[in-house]
Amino acid sequence: MIDPAALPALHASHGGIWLRDGSSTQAVAKGNAIGRAAETPVLLLNAPLTGQRLGYPDLNGLDLLELWAFVHPARFLVPTAKGLAEALGLERPTAEADIPALLQSATAALLSILEGSDWAEREGGWTSAQSLHRLRWPWSPLVAPRIRRPAEAERWLFTRLPEWDEAPPRPAARSIALQEEAVLSRLSDLTGAQAEARPGQRAYAAAAVEAFLPRAHRDQPNMLLAEAGTGIGKTLGYLAPASLWATQAQGTVWISTYTKALQRQLDRESLRLFPDPATAARRVVVRKGRENYLCLLNLEDALQGGFAGRAAILAQLVARWAAYSKDGDMVGGDLPGWLPTLFRRNGSTALTDRRGECIYAGCPHYRKCFIERSARASAEADIVIANHALVMINAARGRETGQRPQRIVFDEGHHLFDAADATFSVALSGHEAIELRRWIMGPEGSSRGRRRGLAARLSDLASYDEEGGDAIRAAADAARALPADEWLKRIVAGEPFGPVEQLLAAVRGTVYARAADTGEADAGYGLETELAEPDGALVEAAQDAALALDALLRPLARLAKRLEAVVEDAPDWLDGAARARIEGAIASLGWRRDLITAWLALLARIGGPADPDYVDWLTVDRVEGREYDIGVHRHWLDPTRPLAETVLKPAHGVLVTSATLKGGGDWSNAESRSGAAHLARGAQRFEAASPFDYPSRAEVLIVTDIKRGDIAALSGAYARLIEAAGGGTLGLFTAIRRLRAVHARIADRLARGGLPLYAQHVDPMDTGTLIDIFRDDPRASLLGTDALRDGVDVPGQSLRLVVMEGVPWSKPTVLHAARRLAGGGAAYDDRLIRARLAQAFGRLIRRAEDSGSFVILSAAMPSRLLSAFPPGTPIRRVTLDEAIIAVSAHSRAGIGGGAALRHQDDESGTHDLEQR
Known part of the structure; x- marks a missing residue:
């Protein structure tokens, strides 16, 4: 076997370049380093970063981060020399010139783990190593010989992942009133007997009880705006009443954040509530949008040849991670954030469900799906840690009506306005329109991958129900009016095809004509102009595009009705799995019909009267002078209005909290940007200044x-x-x-x-x-x-x-x-x-x-x-x-x-x- 000490090691930073060959380390010139790396594989730490320091972005080699991802999938690592040394128990380098020697030592340490009997992540390692060897992974000659072949077939990934079980609907939460003494006692339990007394935290926890009282009137939640300065300890301050209410009322509290960092922090804090990790995993669930989770069907496609080259290697390493992941979260979860960047993000986004093409129960991995498992676990959890976007999107699209959040804590509440602004906005752009076309029609021409259109996803319906099949075919025909591949090239060349591309071409012309007057046209970045006084060409193009979209909306509505009828008729072939798949298709059709309806309302504005509730404008999106999208946009002038209607009013209790909720101003700012101003009852207020000096x-x-x-x-x-x-x-x-x-x-x-x-x-x-x-x-x-x-x-x-x-x-x-x-x-x-x-x-x-x-x-x-x-x-x-x-x-x-x-x-x- 190859001796790691015999491998050359290279380190490059803004401070210099060092190469270790054998037992000596020398500072080298950039050209020499690149030449040596091209001649023979060298040990590196973070190849893309090293390549950037060398001015050679295509640098490849034996990246220790890839080896770590294989040996210890789902384990945290700071991707630096210092982080690697500490994780492996090695001596930290005192100077950058010492880093190449560390890379050799770290390689030996990681490879030795493969040969040891106590390798915690051994299961699946041999199978994965053989697959990576066939893909010519640079580490394979060092890794494969060191992993002994198991005596029995390995339980790997798809056979290793647990299945979720169906559960009956959870009863509605009981109506209870928390006692302040009990809340403060729970807070003392969470902080510990030896914790420093925090009067501000105790006052905060007592005030938070307001959000957990039974509400008195429909559409009038008990709402509390709480500004708690840094150091008050607001996380445990609201976890105390939230966890106590969940226990006594047998209900679920949703804690919504804006950043993934706070989600991770809250997940760690949950161990204070439930010290046993297994109990914590059951009682506290982290929820994110579908696009954050690994799609097992996409991964299977990638492993079976859907990916090639470096992307195929990434798929194998992601499969290793999936077998040990806590929840399959690829964005901010336990997948190392640096792993996709090692592959220039080549293929990582294709491993999630970003196109809304899930076939639900039609998927062979449905019972093991990370997304479905998370959604079902949240129905039985005491605490659901979500984000503002998910809470609002679920409410706006009517998802999960059986477990609509009734008690919500919006942490990082100063971001509610921005989150609502993004959620309730509408954009008719080239990118949005072509994604709708692909969702309906599936792959066209030379397109590759697992993308499937409506006909493929609902083939059994088409064969069973003639009217449903006709609706699918009519929708596919109508979708041809949407932009197709290379739409932007045609528009720039002045050769748009179809009514929606004609509209985008007219939008582009208007933007360039008006932006030029402001002196911004040559800046190289995005251009925009308000949708006011449109010319005749834009008005006519909008009318034609509206007719095309209306012609698409009709068969989609007809198809949705037929799907609902099939569920009601319950034919012989409609077992539980088929029912779940059709119900999923109905939900997907619903929000795409809502999208087209919003587009039609937006197009009606062009040439028509302005709506004072909205702000409409036209854009050409560019990066350093390169165009990548064209669109028409509509935002609410005050996005907290739909926030109040769809999220706040249906809830029974809402706590909005932040260290800067008032934004350095007064309470009117907090009320106007949280939606409280649109509630008949308004909101209670609480304020605690930071204890810091x-x-x-x-x-x-x-x-x-x-x-x-x-x-x-x-x-x-x-x-x-x-x-x-x-x-x-x-x-x-x-x-x-x-x-x-x-x-x-x-x-x-x-x-x-x-x-x-x-x-x-x-x-x-x-x-x-x-x-x-x-x-x-x-x-x-x-x-x-x-x-x-x-x-x-x-x-x-x-x-x-x-x-x-x-x-x-x-x-x-x-x-x-x-x-x-x-x-x-x-x-x-x-x-x-x-x-x-x-x-x-x-x-x-x-x-x-x-x-x-x-x-x-x-x-x-x-x-x-x-x-x-x-x-x-x-x-x-x-x-x-x-x-x-x-x-x-x-x-x-x-x-x-x-x-x-x-x-x-x-x-x-x-x-x-x-x-x-």
Whole structure:
């Protein structure tokens, strides 16, 4: 067998390139490193990232992350040298030049696990290794010989996964009134006898009882708006009454979040409620949209030849993971976030149900389906951890009416407005229309894959029911009016085909004609214009497209009626599995009919009267000058209106909570953006200020001598501030282009000082992985955009400086202009900006011992917005040089010098891994 020590190992970063061949490590030039990697397989850690550092994105080799995914599927790993060393119990490298030697040692350690008798993930390993060998996986010559062939056939994946069982409908929850004393007693149990007393948390838990009282009137839920500052402990504060109500009422509480990070945190906190993992898995269920879960039928197709090349290798590694996964969640679950990026996301999206083509009980894996198992488990659970989008979509589409959420906790409630805005909006675009065509017609021409049209999915109905078969055929004929493959090329060439493509061509012409007048046409990014005073060509195209869509809607409605009739008639062939499949088809048809109806209402607006409840506009979507979609859009002017009608009013109790619910303003802001303003009874209010000592632990520095638009000065400011803090910096940008420009200018400089820099939209890694790396290394810094402003929880010294490139003004879009006009003009803008500043500042201090600086690189920061920061926080306007001195002093005071930083580096990684 090949000796891992004999394999060359390569490491590349912004600080340099090192190659270890045999027992010696040398710094090498970029060209030599690329040539050596091309000649013979070399050991790498994260090949896409290493290739980017070398300027050779197609770099391949023996990636240790792929080996880890095979040996330890579904196990967490920070994908860095430090993370790998800690996970394997190896000595951490003290310098980057030591990393190639670590790669050799880690390879030997991982391969030795395959030969040991205590390999926990042995089952399925031999079968998977043989499949990967046939696919010429680079690791196969080292892996396959080390796995002994099992004496008996392995139970692997499809035979290993458990089946779910049907259960009778759960009775309605009992009407009970929680006692405050019992809630506080449950809170004490959750926090532990030795926990520090938190008066704010106890007051919060007592106030949350309001959301669990029996409601007095229909369509008038007991609603509580609760702003609880960072450090109050609101998670356990609402879990105490929620879990107690679930037990006493025998009902389910839905806890809805906006970010996947909080979902994972809540899942971990559930072990406080149910210390036994098996009990916790049964009583607490995480729910997400279907597109997040592995589709076993898609995976089977990929394993049987549907994928080729690197995508086929990814499918094998995903199959290894699926056999050990907790719930099959591919996005934010226990599938390593870095795994799909190793394959340039080649094939990963095709393994989920993103096209709505599930055949339900017609699938051979239906009884083992991760999605179905999760949905059924949630019906019996005490706590369902979901997200805002899922809660709203299920309500809007009438899904799961038998278990409609009656008690809902909206954590991260300041995002309710944005989530409702996305859920209840409509877009008639090229991408949306062609997906509808494919859903109806299935594969056309040379299309490959498992995509199946209506006729294939409902073939037994077509053969049984002549009218149903006629409706399927009529729908397929009508769908030919929708855009087909290469629709965008035809439109750009001035040769649109069919009424919907004609409409999109007219939309494109109108956008370019009007956007050119604003000077934006050459910017290279998306263009838009309001839908006002349309010309004759656009009106005529809209009318023709509406006729085509109406002709499609009719057979779909007829088909839905026939399916309902089949279920009622119950023919001989309609067993339980067939009934479930037809009911699933009825649901899918329902929401696509709703989609077409919404499109028709949108098209009726073109040339007709404006509807004051909506904002309509036209777009040409582009990335760096390349067009990728064209569309007509409609959003509610106030999306909390449908939120209140479909989600809030049917509920019995709703708790909306956040550390920044008021957004630095007053309660009217929270009421208008949560939907409470549309309830006859309104909402109760609760407020608890953060217990943290912001005057002594934090400061806000407004730098006044950085000229707006000066990329060189902006880059220099970021570099100097990160150096002053010794890393541990979160840099926030409002434009991806500026983020990339700053990163390109400063990454090498910081690396030479031992300060790694990572960035969204630059490094080939998902956001969750970037945050894991940032959290694990106190000397690392991370640059990002809005997703990091709202979704990062990094306590301790890994985050001690937040830098914003400027005031986060709203983009002057058509939608924003309409809402600004309706919401009070400049006052509306100020409310939004204060909320964003409050969220960004909230990243800095996550626990009592944290400290740090918040820097805004803008002389134009208005004083009226400073109320976004906690009362008493020192706020100063300073020059960059003064800011450097202040950040350096604050960092030294906070971490106690370099020795303390190194100690933190030693301790934090293990702590965080244990927490996860």
